[in-house]
Amino acid sequence: MSRPTGRVLTLLELLQSGGTRTVAELADRLGVEGRTVRRYVDQLIDLDVPVESVRGRYGGYRLAPGYRLPPLMLSDDEALAVLLGLVAGRRAGLMTAHRTANETASAKIRRVLPRHTARRLDALLDSLAFTDQPGDSDTPDADVLLTLADAVSKRRPVSIRYTDRDGRRSERTLHAYGIVNHAGRWYVTGTDVRIGEDRTFRLDRIADARTLPGAFEAPPGPDPAQRVLSGFATAEYRHEVTLRIHGTVEQIRARLPASVATLAEYGPAAGEDPATERWLRVELRAERLDWLPPALAALDRPFVIERPDELRDLVVEFADRLASRARAEHEVGRAPAP
Structure with a gap:
């Protein structure tokens, strides 16, 4: 493709991006003088591309509204x-x-x-x-x-x-x-x-x-x-966590998806309804543990923490904070109006 032809196509792409482009802006983008931009515009018009001239202080060139440009040019x-x-x-x-x-x-x-x-x-x-x-x-x-x-x-x-x-x-x-x-x-x-x-x-x-x-x-x-x-689910992280959670696979996966945790039992026992709640062993690895207490609370199912002890402490602290806030809100609600 010759350089002038390439610049004409670049001009077409600039106009296709929308809005009115001044002659000075187009000349700068194309690396040519203003009169060369006008010559390229004439070439587009000869090819039946509806380029409009906009007069005034902020005038320049734009494509006619609603024009669908063939061919599509994408990098x-x-x-x-x-x-x-x-x-x-x-x-x-x-x-x-x-x-x-x-x-x-x-x-x-x-x-x-x-x-x-x-x-x-x-x-x-x-x-x-x-x-x-x-x-x-x-x-x-x-x-x-x-x-x-x-x-x-x-x-x-x-x-x-x-x-x-x-x-x-x-x-x-x-x-x-x-x-x-x-x-x-x-x-x-x-x-x-x-x-x-x-x-x-x-x-x-x-x-x-x-x-x-x-x-x-x-x-x-x-x-x-x-x-x-x-x-x-099996990547090496700082903490290895093992839980037993009572619920269905669907309930557990809602908060601990396959990308986070593995389940020791993924299907029901022979003849058992998949929706039956049962104890499932859950294993996961994590760099941090602070997100797990809220996740377990949102899961709202009985659970037992097998390891690590640090997680058990975090869950107790999280529960104490929730209880403390609930008591404070209750006391505020009971306080007489001033």
């Missing part, structure tokens, strides 16, 4: 952000009418993308998985995400530069099984080749990713989303 990052948003919207359970619009919009974007970009995005969409905890997601680095998706799709090893939660940097070789969105964050899960164990990595902590020669076979077992949830 890799922009296309990725839009498609990920649409896919996440479908998974979040939008209404039927919105879901139909969502799917048609995805198809339209897919049709007008350059072939190379479309192939990379197809590989990404085939590699994605979502847990049952949707959230508002930031779009990760496009190059890292697309490279990982290609590695997942073609079962090729990938090298990543990673910074862990303690700030330690390392380079890993990963056999990536899938890319997962959980609670608003993006993760890649697979086997860390150096240690031969499954690991899950946050994409926003990956500085660089590149595919390596060779191939691998994904092992049988849980799907990528389940691998991520299991990894969260």
Whole structure:
């Protein structure tokens, strides 16, 4: 593409973003003089693009209201952000009418993308998985995400530069099984080749990713989303907690989801109704314990703390604070009016 043609298309993109653009602003963005901007505008008008001239102190150029611009021009990052948003919207359970619009919009974007970009995005969409905890997601680095998706799709090893939660940097070789969105964050899960164990990595902590020669076979077992949830529940943290809670699986999972805790019994005994309340062993790991007393109070089920003793002390302190506040409010309510 010649430089003047590229500048004309850039001008079109600037006008497409909305509002009135002054000649001085457009000239500065395009790196040309004002009279060159006017010549580019004439070229757009010759192509039947309805560019309007706005007179006055704050005048300039704008596209006619309601004009739908073909073709769609998106960078890799922009296309990725839009498609990920649409896919996440479908998974979040939008209404039927919105879901139909969502799917048609995805198809339209897919049709007008350059072939190379479309192939990379197809590989990404085939590699994605979502847990049952949707959230508002930031779009990760496009190059890292697309490279990982290609590695997942073609079962090729990938090298990543990673910074862990303690700030330690390392380079890993990963056999990536899938890319997962959980609670608003993006993760890649697979086997860390150096240690031969499954690991899950946050994409926003990956500085660089590149595919390596060779191939691998994904092992049988849980799907990528389940691998991520299991990894969260069994990760090494400062505190190991064991509880016995009387209730149903559904009641317990409402406050202690699979990404936080594991249940020793996940299904009913033979012939037992799944809704039957029973004692279940709950295990979890946590960096901090202060969030657990409120969670157990909100669960509102009988429970026994097996370990650690520190959690038992925190629960007693939490209960004392609640009782103290309740008594204070009661006394205030009984006080005579002045």
